[in-house]
Amino acid sequence: MFPSLNSRNLLLVLLSVSVFIIPQNSQITYLYKACFDPPRSRDHAKFESNLNLLLNSLSSKSHLHSFYKAFSRNLYGLYLCRGDVSIQTCQNCIKVATQEIKIKCAYHLSAFIWYDQCMLRYSQKSFFGVAQISPGTLMWNQKNKTSVNQPDVDALALIYQLIKEATNTSMLFRANGSEVVTNSSEHRYGLVQCTRDLNSSSCSFCLSQLVVEAQKFSQQKAGWHIFGPSCNIRHENYIFYQQNWGPDNASTPPMNQPDDEGSAEEFAYKVRATVVLLVLVAMTASFLGFASYVCFHRKRRLRGGETTDEILLQKLEILKKHHTKEQGATKDEYNSEVQNFSFKTIKVATNYFSEEATLGRGGFGLVFKGKLSNGKEIAVKRLSFKTGQGLEEFKNEVTLIAKLQHKNLVRLLGFCLEENEKLLVYEYMPNTSLDTFLFDSTKRQQLDWSKRRNIIKGVARGLLYLHEDSRLKIIHRDLKASNVLLDEEMNPKISDFGTARIFGNDQIEASTERVIGTYGYMAPEYALEGLFSIKSDVYSFGVIMLEVISGKRNTGFYQPERGLSLLSYAWRLWNEGKGLELVESDLINTCGDKEEALRWIHIGLLCVQENPQDRPTMSTVVLMLASSSNLPHPFAPPFSVGRFFAAIQSSSTTVSSKQVSCDC
Incomplete structure (x- = not known):
C-alpha cells in the first residue's frame, strides 16, 4: 500500500x-x-x-x-x-x-x-x-x-x-x-x-x-x-x-x-x-x-530552528504557570474569564469522554459535549498529543482567542494542560455547525431566507471585527461552513482559531511554509503559494455565501455534463441572467425580495474573484449587504473552466517545497 x-x-x-x-x-x-x-x-x-x-x-x-x-x-x-x-x-x-x-x-x-x-x-x-x-x-x-x-x-x-x-x-x-x-x-x-x-x-x-x-x-x-x-x-x-x-x-x-x-x-x-x-x-x-x-x-526543519514538540510543551507549561490549579475562574495575563480547568473536572463533565458525548471530529481531534457541576454546558476540544499542529493550535487559541470579544465569535472559556492532555473549553452551541443544517436535506428546511440572511450578515460582521475592528488584525485562514457555529437562536459564531495569524497594522500580506486549511474554501494564492491576507478570508466568505444561498456544498457540487464547480456554476448562471436558478428551490417563494437574492449572488462572486486585489474588503462587503448601491462587475472565479475538486483526504507537495496540511 x-x-x-x-x-x-x-x-x-x-x-x-x-x-x-x-x-x-x-x-x-x-x-x-x-x-x-x-x-x-x-x-x-x-x-x-x-x-x-x-x-x-x-x-x-x-x-x-x-x-x-x-x-x-x-x-x-x-x-x-x-x-x-x-x-x-x-x-x-x-x-x-x-x-x-x-x-x-x-x-x-x-x-x-x-x-x-x-x-x-x-x-x-x-x-x-x-x-x-x-x-x-x-x-x-x-x-x-x-x-x-x-x-x-x-x-x-x-x-x-x-x-x-x-x-x-x-x-x-x-x-x-x-x-x-x-x-x-x-x-x-x-x-x-x-x-x-x-x-x-x-x-x-x-x-x-x-x-x-x-x-x-x-x-x-x-x-x-x-x-x-x-x-x-x-x-x-x-x-x-x-x-x-x-x-x-x-x-x-x-x-x-x-x-x-x-x-x-x-x-x-x-x-x-x-x-x-x-x-x-x-x-x-x-x-x-x-x-x-x-x-x-x-x-x-530542526536545523532551521522551527519549533519542536518539546519546545512547544515548555512554552505551554510557562503559560500554565500564569494560572492557579484551582477549579473555577482565575485571572491570567490575557483575560480574566479564561479558566484553567483540571483534567478531573473535564473528565467528569464529559462522562469520561464517552462516545455519547462526542459531538464530532475537528482538524486536530475530537469534540465532546460536557456539563460542569454548576449546570453550565460546554464543548471540549481534545487535541491529539502526538500532533505537532495540535500543539501549535492549542497555544494559538489560548493566547489569541482570549483577546477577542464579539457576538459573532465563539467564546473560549478555558483550557486544561495535564497528564499529556491538551483540552480547549468553549461555550456550547446547541445547533452545532452551519454545515450540519445547510447540507442536510431535512434540517436545511429550518433555514428560511430570513435565517440565512442573518447567518451571512453575522459571519460578515465577525470577519470584519477580526480584520479591522479588534485591537488585533486577525486572519482566520480556515473559514468554512463547519467552522461557523449556531447558537440556540441560529445566530452564527466563527470558531476554530488554531490556524489564525496576527497581522501588523500596516501589514498587507504574508506567506507560510505550512499551508493549513480546507480545499474548496482556500483562496488560490494561499493554496498554491502559501500567500495569505485579509483577501484570503474574503474568498472563503464568498464560498460560504454562495453555499448558503444555493444549499449546495462547493466541495461536493458536480455537474458531469459540464464539469463545473459551484463557483463556476454560479458564475455561468449569473452571466446568463439566470441567477435565481442558483437559489435553493425551497427558498424561491420565501426569500421575499428576489432582487436581494440576485444582489447577494453578485456580492458572493465579487468575493471569489481569482485576483486578490479585485476582491472587496469585509468593510465594503458589509456595506454592500446593507445597501442597494451599484456593484462593480466581477471577474471569473478561479478554475471556472473546470471543477475545483475539494474532497481530497490527503495531499501532496513538491520534493523541496512547502509542507502542507489539509483539514479536509
Missing part, C-alpha cells in the same frame, strides 16, 4: 471530458494554465520587456530542441515538448505558448501553461532541478473501464515499467508504452515524461507521486492524463501517441514490444507474470523515497 501523503499538497483541478481523444496532428491543443504572483507595481513595462527577452530566447531554440531552459534578467524559464511529437509540432506549440502565456497570465511574475503537445513555465524564483507536482491537473476519459470495482493492475504495471524505462535509460526521461495485452479485447498504452533539468531520482520521485495521486481519482476510468510542472503521465486504452518514437522524433522502435522470435501470447504471459513483482517493487521504492524525504525535511 502506498504511504499516506496527508502532509503534502497537490491542488487538483479535475476536468471531465466526454471523449478524451486528442488529434495526432500538428494542431495545438490547449489544456490548462496557472498564474501566480501578480505584480505589486503598475509599471509593467520593465517586466514585460524582460519577459519578452526570456520567451524569445526559449522560442528561438524550439526548432532545435524539444527541451530548453533559459535565464534572462531575473527570470527563469523552460519548455518541454511531448517526447513523441515532431520537431515542427514542437516549434509550433512553443510559438503558441509564448504568445498565449502573456495573454492568459498578463504581468504575473510566475506562470505555467500546458498544451497536449508541450508545456512552458517561467518564474522570478529559480526552479531548475526541483521536482514539482503542484499545481497539478488531472483529466480523465469519461468512459469507464470494464472492471470498475477493481484496481487497474495492468495499467499500474505498465506505468511503473515506463517510469523505470524513462529514468534508467538514455531516453532523456521520457518513454512511451507499447500495448499490454490482458485479454482479447483490452489493451493498455502509456506515456511518461519529466523535464530534463531533473536528475534521474527526482524524475522517478515526481512520476511516482503523480501515479499515487492519479489512482485516488481515476481508478474507474479507461484513461487519464495527470500533469504538473516537472512531469506528466498519460494512460489510455487506445494509441494516442505518435508511433515514430525517439529523441527529437528520430526513428526508434517502441519499447516493450515482443521480439520477432516470440508471439504476442508469450509476451502477454510474461507481462502478467511480472505484474505483481513490478507493483511490489514500485510500492517499496515509493515508500523508501517518501521515508527519505520525511527524514530529510525533518532534519532540515
Whole structure:
C-alpha cells in the first residue's frame, strides 16, 4: 500500500471530458494554465520587456530542441515538448505558448501553461532541478473501464515499467508504452515524461507521486492524463501517441514490444507474470523515497530552528504557570474569564469522554459535549498529543482567542494542560455547525431566507471585527461552513482559531511554509503559494455565501455534463441572467425580495474573484449587504473552466517545497 501523503499538497483541478481523444496532428491543443504572483507595481513595462527577452530566447531554440531552459534578467524559464511529437509540432506549440502565456497570465511574475503537445513555465524564483507536482491537473476519459470495482493492475504495471524505462535509460526521461495485452479485447498504452533539468531520482520521485495521486481519482476510468510542472503521465486504452518514437522524433522502435522470435501470447504471459513483482517493487521504492524525504525535511526543519514538540510543551507549561490549579475562574495575563480547568473536572463533565458525548471530529481531534457541576454546558476540544499542529493550535487559541470579544465569535472559556492532555473549553452551541443544517436535506428546511440572511450578515460582521475592528488584525485562514457555529437562536459564531495569524497594522500580506486549511474554501494564492491576507478570508466568505444561498456544498457540487464547480456554476448562471436558478428551490417563494437574492449572488462572486486585489474588503462587503448601491462587475472565479475538486483526504507537495496540511 502506498504511504499516506496527508502532509503534502497537490491542488487538483479535475476536468471531465466526454471523449478524451486528442488529434495526432500538428494542431495545438490547449489544456490548462496557472498564474501566480501578480505584480505589486503598475509599471509593467520593465517586466514585460524582460519577459519578452526570456520567451524569445526559449522560442528561438524550439526548432532545435524539444527541451530548453533559459535565464534572462531575473527570470527563469523552460519548455518541454511531448517526447513523441515532431520537431515542427514542437516549434509550433512553443510559438503558441509564448504568445498565449502573456495573454492568459498578463504581468504575473510566475506562470505555467500546458498544451497536449508541450508545456512552458517561467518564474522570478529559480526552479531548475526541483521536482514539482503542484499545481497539478488531472483529466480523465469519461468512459469507464470494464472492471470498475477493481484496481487497474495492468495499467499500474505498465506505468511503473515506463517510469523505470524513462529514468534508467538514455531516453532523456521520457518513454512511451507499447500495448499490454490482458485479454482479447483490452489493451493498455502509456506515456511518461519529466523535464530534463531533473536528475534521474527526482524524475522517478515526481512520476511516482503523480501515479499515487492519479489512482485516488481515476481508478474507474479507461484513461487519464495527470500533469504538473516537472512531469506528466498519460494512460489510455487506445494509441494516442505518435508511433515514430525517439529523441527529437528520430526513428526508434517502441519499447516493450515482443521480439520477432516470440508471439504476442508469450509476451502477454510474461507481462502478467511480472505484474505483481513490478507493483511490489514500485510500492517499496515509493515508500523508501517518501521515508527519505520525511527524514530529510525533518532534519532540515530542526536545523532551521522551527519549533519542536518539546519546545512547544515548555512554552505551554510557562503559560500554565500564569494560572492557579484551582477549579473555577482565575485571572491570567490575557483575560480574566479564561479558566484553567483540571483534567478531573473535564473528565467528569464529559462522562469520561464517552462516545455519547462526542459531538464530532475537528482538524486536530475530537469534540465532546460536557456539563460542569454548576449546570453550565460546554464543548471540549481534545487535541491529539502526538500532533505537532495540535500543539501549535492549542497555544494559538489560548493566547489569541482570549483577546477577542464579539457576538459573532465563539467564546473560549478555558483550557486544561495535564497528564499529556491538551483540552480547549468553549461555550456550547446547541445547533452545532452551519454545515450540519445547510447540507442536510431535512434540517436545511429550518433555514428560511430570513435565517440565512442573518447567518451571512453575522459571519460578515465577525470577519470584519477580526480584520479591522479588534485591537488585533486577525486572519482566520480556515473559514468554512463547519467552522461557523449556531447558537440556540441560529445566530452564527466563527470558531476554530488554531490556524489564525496576527497581522501588523500596516501589514498587507504574508506567506507560510505550512499551508493549513480546507480545499474548496482556500483562496488560490494561499493554496498554491502559501500567500495569505485579509483577501484570503474574503474568498472563503464568498464560498460560504454562495453555499448558503444555493444549499449546495462547493466541495461536493458536480455537474458531469459540464464539469463545473459551484463557483463556476454560479458564475455561468449569473452571466446568463439566470441567477435565481442558483437559489435553493425551497427558498424561491420565501426569500421575499428576489432582487436581494440576485444582489447577494453578485456580492458572493465579487468575493471569489481569482485576483486578490479585485476582491472587496469585509468593510465594503458589509456595506454592500446593507445597501442597494451599484456593484462593480466581477471577474471569473478561479478554475471556472473546470471543477475545483475539494474532497481530497490527503495531499501532496513538491520534493523541496512547502509542507502542507489539509483539514479536509
